[in-house]
Amino acid sequence: MSKKHVQKPAPKPQASVAITEAEWDIMELLWEKSPRTSQEIVSLLEEGRGWKRATVVTLLARLTAKGALNTEPQGNRFLYTPAVERSACVAEETRSFLDRIFGGALQPLVAHVAEHHSLTKKDIAELKALLEQIKPNS
Amino acid sequence: MSKKHVQKPAPKPQASVAITEAEWDIMELLWEKSPRTSQEIVSLLEEGRGWKRATVVTLLARLTAKGALNTEPQGNRFLYTPAVERSACVAEETRSFLDRIFGGALQPLVAHVAEHHSLTKKDIAELKALLEQIKPNS
DNA sequence: CGAAACTGACTACATTTGTAAACATGAGCA
DNA sequence: TGCTCATGTTTACAAATGTAGTCAGTTTCG
Numbered sequence: 001m002s003k004k005h006v007q008k009p010a011p012k013p014q015a016s017v018a019i020t021e022a023e024w025d026i027m028e029l030l031w032e033k034s035p036r037t038s039q040e041i042v043s044l045l046e047e048g049r050g051w052k053r054a055t056v057v058t059l060l061a062r063l064t065a066k067g068a069l070n071t072e073p074q075g076n077r078f079l080y081t082p083a084v085e086r087s088a089c090v091a092e093e094t095r096s097f098l099d100r101i102f103g104g105a106l107q108p109l110v111a112h113v114a115e116h117h118s119l120t121k122k123d124i125a126e127l128k129a130l131l132e133q134i135k136p137n138s
Numbered sequence: 139m140s141k142k143h144v145q146k147p148a149p150k151p152q153a154s155v156a157i158t159e160a161e162w163d164i165m166e167l168l169w170e171k172s173p174r175t176s177q178e179i180v181s182l183l184e185e186g187r188g189w190k191r192a193t194v195v196t197l198l199a200r201l202t203a204k205g206a207l208n209t210e211p212q213g214n215r216f217l218y219t220p221a222v223e224r225s226a227c228v229a230e231e232t233r234s235f236l237d238r239i240f241g242g243a244l245q246p247l248v249a250h251v252a253e254h255h256s257l258t259k260k261d262i263a264e265l266k267a268l269l270e271q272i273k274p275n276s
Numbered sequence: 277c278g279a280a281a282c283t284g285a286c287t288a289c290a291t292t293t294g295t296a297a298a299c300a301t302g303a304g305c306a
Numbered sequence: 307t308g309c310t311c312a313t314g315t316t317t318a319c320a321a322a323t324g325t326a327g328t329c330a331g332t333t334t335c336g
Contacts, residue, residue, distance in 0.1 A: 022294060024238060038313070054296045057314065062293090076302050077313055090239055091254045094247065097235045100162060101228055106251050107264055109232065113244050114272045116229045121274040126245055128269050134252045136259040160324060176283070192326045195284065200323095214332045215283055 016092045017068045017084055023059050025049060027068065031086040035072065035079035154230050155206045155222055163187060164197050165206065169224040173210065173217035 019027055025048075029041055042056045060080060063069045071078040095104075102108040110127075113119065119127075157165055163186075167179055180194045198218060201207045209216040233242075240246040248265075251257065257265075 020293060021238065051294095052296055053313090054298090055294075058294090058296075061314075075313095087250070087254065090250055093235070093239050094250060095255070097231070098251075100159065101231050106248070106255075106257070106261065107268060110244070110248065110265060110268055112225070112228055112232060113236075114268070116225065117233070117244075119244070119272060119274065123244065124269055124272055124274060127248060128266065130245060130248055130252070131262055131266050131269070134257060134262055136257065136262060158323060189324095190326055191283095192328090193324075196324090196326075199285075213283095 016088055017066050018092070019063075019068060019089050023063055023068070026056070026059050026063060027082060027086070027089070030069070030080060030082045034081045037074075037077055037079060039077075041080070154226055155204050156230070157201075157206060157227050161197050161201055161206070164194070164201060165220060165224070165227070168207065168218060168220045172219040175212075175215055175217060177215075179218070 025045060026041060029044055030036060038057060038060055041060065042053045045051045045056050046053070060069065064071055064080075068082070068084050070081045070083040072081070073079075098104050098106065098109065102112070163183060164179060167182055168174060176195055176198055179198065180191045183189045183194050184191070198207065202209055202218075206220070206222050208219045208221040210219070211217075236242050236244065236247065240250075
């Protein structure tokens with residue numbers, strides 16, 4: 001491994017990277033367990049998604065390039081680890097989704113879901129319980 | 139207006155069309171009030187978004203083409219009206235968002251928001267009130 | 277009536293995204 | 307040592323998306 005395997009350092013250390021839909025699948029696997037080799041990820045997604053190895057590898061490269069993954073050389077391959085926290089990405093997505101569709105507020109979303117996606121009695125109970133535990137933040 | 143202004147009929151009557159982020163801005167304006175002329179929409183978005191007329195018109199055309207808008211000729215121009223309901227689009231977006239990020243469930247989202255975007259006491263109260271009114275759907 | 281203003285249609289183009297083939301190189305096995 | 311396999315890199319390409327210029331009819335105002 002002389003001049004190969006010399007991917008440019010992630011542009012931005014960690015911050016908030018935008019994860020696309022397809023990339024999300026890969027991140028989930030790594031958030032769930034890491035590090036992993038590309039091989040592992042490839043086989044998981046060949047089955048689960050029907051993706052070709054090349055596809056998965058491309059996505060791994062893109063994620064690495066944009067600083068969403070860290071790689072550690074191991075022999076002639078890499079071990080991949082998330083470089084961003086799941087919760088940060090989730091926060092990002094949530095924020096942008098709420099802003100775009102519900103003016104940034106949570107209530108309208110809950111109201112919408114309640115109306116259109118039907119919540120079970122159990123769901124409602126759980127949500128209430130959830131709200132009980134929350135400590136107001138301001 | 140002889141052979142001009144003959145846009146092909148919307149492929150799918152109404153169903154669920156995918157509205158892109160930019161298009162969303164236009165739809166919002168029309169959901170809020172319709173019909174409107176392109177002129178109206180253009181000026182609103184020139185200010186609000188800094189978009190050029192051509193941009194807005196392109197988006198109107200795309201939306202019409204994909205069946206998200208209905209047009210009614212009026213002189214040499216059109217009156218634009220939504221052909222899809224806002225709530226249907228919101229439902230679509232919400233569904234896909236929840237699926238992608240939260241496994242389709244609402245609770246994890248609420249939990250996440252509670253933790254990361256801080257809810258005020260008022261927010262929590264409102265949410266509780268909201269839950270009170272909801273009639274379980276199964 | 278003629279020119280200006282307006283309107284939708286057509287064309288354009290860079291970027292992003294999904295999807296993948298081809299390639300080169302290093303590693304392990306025969 | 308030579309060959310095959312695994313692995314990352316390069317290149318490709320279509321569709322979607324954001325953003326907009328230009329053009330050709332229409333309408334309207336002087």
